[in-house]
Amino acid sequence: MFALSSTALLGLALLATPADAAERVPLPTCEMGTRYIELTTDAPSKPLEVCIRPELSINLFFDAKLARVEVEGRERFRRVKVVDDTLTLVASEALHDGERVPVTVYFQDDAAPTSATFVLVVHPSQAERQVEVSRHERTMTSLRQGEQQARAEAQQCREEKARLQAECSGQVGLTGLIENGWLDEKDIVAKVITLNFTQHPGDLLIVQKAISYRAVGAEGRGRVAVRVRLFNPGTVPCMPMGAALVGSNREALTGLTVWPLKPILPGKYGSITVELDATESEARGTYTLKLLAGEAGARGVTLDGVTFP
Secondary structure (H helix, E strand, O other), X not given: OEEOOOOOOOOOOOEEOOOOHHHOOOOOOOOOOOEEEEOOOOOOOOOEEEEEOOOOEEEEEEOOOEEEEEEOOHHHEEEEEEEOOEEEEEEOOOOOOOOEEEEEEEEOOOOOOOEEEEEEEEOOOOOOOEXXXXXXXXXXXXXXHHHHHHHHHHHHHHHHHHHHHHHHHOOOHHHHHHHOOOOOOOOEEEEEOOOOXXXXXXXXXXXXXXXXXXXXXXXXXXXXXXXXXXXXXOOOOEEEOOEEEEOOOXXXXXXXXXXXXXXXXXXXXXXXXXXXXXOHHHHOOOEEEEEEEOOOOEEEEEEEEEOOO
């Protein structure tokens, strides 16, 4: 372990390789609370996308009983269960980040529409756990619940924005670390983890070296980061765009950032530093680091067994 004296701590990221525009399908925006979907008799202009994660259940509640359900590649789901007006799905690890699985439900009654098709998108870090689907106008209670949820999410975004602006506008270097509470008598510690993790075969980038960092702050607060030196063996550049740090319980840590946001050229090396807040217990966990390539969510780098000092 050794001490670090700069603010090179920043959070996890996706990697994008150029592709034909027709092949680029951006990942959907995932809702963390209950999601509300209203169906119409007209076909939607784009598929109704829902975020899922392997081994995490998702429940879809409808306003009418279901007659049957069609799931493409059903054998890749551990559970597909229909009970009256509820559909429960649990994807297996056979599904990978960025994959899209169509699911069509058929209603028992004759009301329009008689069916609805959703596209389950395997997201690298987020999952929607509860979705309420209605073919009729939502009740006032439902609308109030959605409004309250939207306000809570907006307030959380404002607080996070204010925190980031305060940190970015303050002092840098050691002074910035001290003023923000990330540096005390325990300093910042780091360790080389190159031999500790396992890289998945078929990754687009090759990890040459990895170092993890932990800054011990006051009152159980802290920051962790991973700096990864990567080699691009391909023929096209890879551009950092986002990532995920997933624990053993399949839940991803939030608030990740990445630096620098510049492409890694073919046949060249590049370094990415990722950072996030972490409590003492979170910093002691073992994680999988996923850096994704392309807006379609193709895998760039997946590292199992990432730990912090």
